[in-house]
Amino acid sequence: MESAAYFGDVVRQISRAVDDEEDDVEFNESTLPVLRWCPSIRKQIEDGNRLTCSVLVVAVGAEAVGFCQAYLLPEDPEILGVFSTGMTNLDKNSFSQKADLDKTCYIHRIASSPEVLVVLCKSTVAPEQSFTWTEQLFENIKTENLYVTVLSSSLVTEYRSSRLVSELPTPFLRALRSTAYKAKPQSPFLESPNMVSGLPAAILNHCQIQSIAAVLYVSFVDSPHVDVDSMKVFQPVLSATPVKHLVQPGPEASDRLKKFVEVHLNTINLYT
Template identity: 40%
Template sequence: MHQCGTRGAGLQPGKPAEECVFYRQKDNPSVLICQVTCYVAEDQLFQWTEKVFDCLQHRELNVTVLSDSTVAEYKTADYVSCSSAPFLRSLHSGAFTGQPVCQSLEQPNIVTGLSAAVLNHCEVHRIAAVVYQCYSDVIGLDSVTMETYKPALTKLGKSIQLDPSPSTDVLRKFVRNTNIQSNLYI
């Protein structure tokens, strides 16, 4: 993978922080990864999503979103103990024909924020999309939470040739680089 050099969504003039970085796979240029590195305000979610998707060809587009949330936001009739966290749930657009790697997100749970904006855009434009929502007992990403995404990453690895089992050290390095200000220790 190499970085494409596209930086920032340009939604907040004068704000130097990058909002997203695009990566394109050298061997397969049809694979594009968008890493969102900072908060996108609620009133800008749909505008941000439109701007990103306007740059993409929609034909045969498959979108996978990896998102996280606290287990306290997960609603269930049964008690969810901290020992069962982190866990993964999925929600997909009507155009998605694949088999998600985990259970579907049960009602009354919802996907919010940027994940919801992306999924909504994909539903409206009939784009195949799946959101994998990780519910964790920690705020932010850590190596244990990253491990929860492995089934989704392994499934993606078939089409984008990822390392089928990224080491814990690689995951820890990713977490340290993307969330250094919010982690006290790892």
């Protein structure tokens, strides 16, 4: 695998099952990720039939989520399931993924391409939850002939280079891939000694072990606040295998990016 040594550590934890109809679940600091499916998908899985999936896109962080909402998803995508990740009784959560503090990740299906799943994680999944999160997702989908694309972002101050950080043209994109992914990524590979950790690392590590074709793109940005440029940096991914085979975005994509930034800024003011 290209640069496989830089995945970081993934901590294994034990999962627990929670029924969709449990309305009074007590959340605490030790709560593990809980995956809930919509009734039809839950029945399908309970009958022993995993989801058919040829393309899985996982967006981690506001920049990646905004990009996917603007370029890959329709206005009202079908929601198949949701991850709840470690909510406590003190957490403020809009349960709509509009707030930066929302500890929820929604699994969407593209109606025009039913074998394409897009998972949006606007908030960061804790490193200690990443292994369980990844296991729960992949155990419910068929992985034969599956292509996985992971999008994530990191502050440029965390990027290690012989050049001064101030000299780097931000934002910029770097890539890692599993051995099974044979196509050339649409950006340079992430250089040593840079590292990828948390959920993106857990997903790529899982794909490497299970011989699943996967590519991870990391954008390095200079601000913790999302803007249009920090989302557009992922545009080369639209030409990458297998995303390039999806329906290409319409002219309204730029307007959707601007709307995402507006909502993002409003929720920062609301939840701070």
